[in-house]
Amino acid sequence: MEFLHANWVLTCDNNFTIIEDGVVVFDEKIVLVSSIEDFKIKYPNQEVEYLGNNSVLMPGLINTHVHLEFSGNKTTLSYGNFVKWLFSVIEHRETLIEKATEKLIDEELSKMIKNGTTTIGAISSYSFDMNSCVKSPLNVVYFTEVLGSKQEMIDTLFLDFQEKLKMAIKNKKDNFIPAIAIHSPYSTHPFLIREVLKIAKQRDMVVSTHFQESVAENDWLNYSSGEFEYFFKDMLDQHESFTKPSEFLYQFKNIKHLSFTHCVQANKKELAQIKELGASIIHCPNSNRLLSNVALNLSYIEDIPLAMGTDGLSSNTTLNMFDELKSAFFIHTNFDTNILARRLLLAATVGGAKALGLEKGVLEKGKDSDLISFILPDKINNLEDLATAIILHTTQVDRTYIKGKNELS
Secondary structure (H helix, E strand, C coil): CEEEEEEECCCCCCCCCEEEEEEEECCCCCCCCCEEHHHHHHHCCCEEECCCCCCCEEEEEEEEECCCCCCCCCCCCCCCCCHHHHHHHEEEEHHHHHHHHHHHHHHHHHHHHHCCCEEEEEEEEECCCHHHHHHHHCCCEEECCCCCCCCHHHHHHHHHHHHHHHHHHHHECEEEEEEEEEEECCCCCCCHHHHHHHHHHHHHCCCEEEEEECHHHHEEEEEEHCHHHHHHHHHHHCCCCCCCCCHHHCCCCCCEEEEEEEECCCCCCHHHHHHHHCEEEEEEEEHHHHHHEEEEEEEHHCCCCCECHHHHHHCCCCHHHHHHHHHHHHHHHCCCHHHHHHHHHHCCCCCHHHHHHHHHHHHCCCCEECCHHHHHHHCCCCCHHHHHHHHHHHCCCEEEECEEEECCC
């Protein structure tokens, strides 16, 4: 067992409990979270390792939504408008897929561990990233994604999805959990949505989907017009949207662990439906800035569970969750800094665990021992400022424990 003592232990429970001079005892599961005084009473003869001045011990970060298959992108794609970006993806897709070698994806996964991420929700369109995810010590919820709206291609697309999902299920293990993603309401035929959700319900699988990411999506779904009109009519010979937003959401009833990514254009009715479904919303602020130049309105979703993701390097410059937290911190200017910082840290830990259906994200007896530790540059004079200081001053960590093993040792 490990016995670690830090100046600050963030449990990241729902009350955002912070223990000054705290101790965490763990092996694969957490055994004890307490103050140093209570620890000495329980373990009077046990030595404990002190992590150093201004040390912090907290749950590992959970990147709930990441695409790894376009990790070769740096300056290839165009930003500022979702449809413009989408056309650049279509134009350069093959080149980017060739660049995203297994070696490159391995490197990005290793960087995540150094940056304090212990769990990811990997959205996979092609399954080219599967081997890297299976090998990685990270906890991976691996979302096989279904995509396609062309009527004559539906049977082929469904068979292809089934084969990829079968391969993911074959690789299932403690830290590689097969899951299902539906790309979006505008890009996925209702038949595929229906049949894939049947599989998810039969197998009790985690489900995720993109939803209301852009004005173009909202206009197409509601009015069959807008910037997507040329794309669907001329490229796919599709003259109207297959579904309305509320109809799309209705299909997700009775999915136990469900998340909707982005939701920046979702209206109050749609958000109420998401709440009724018991789903989480995954916030990817850097991607929203680059593709749609808009931010999720956190005031509208205060009663909906929030999680955090980086999206992929096709719409971000980094998969570092601390960088993503900084971006969110500076984007959402209508909140008190300390209140916002606490909400974001909870979204990046226990919120991510809820969205992915995992027993992680909180330092609590019996939970998985996924922890990170790091040193702040100076002492904290006010407990209320700790969450803000962590977001502002942390980029990398000293230790990343996954199921009790330090992956940086």
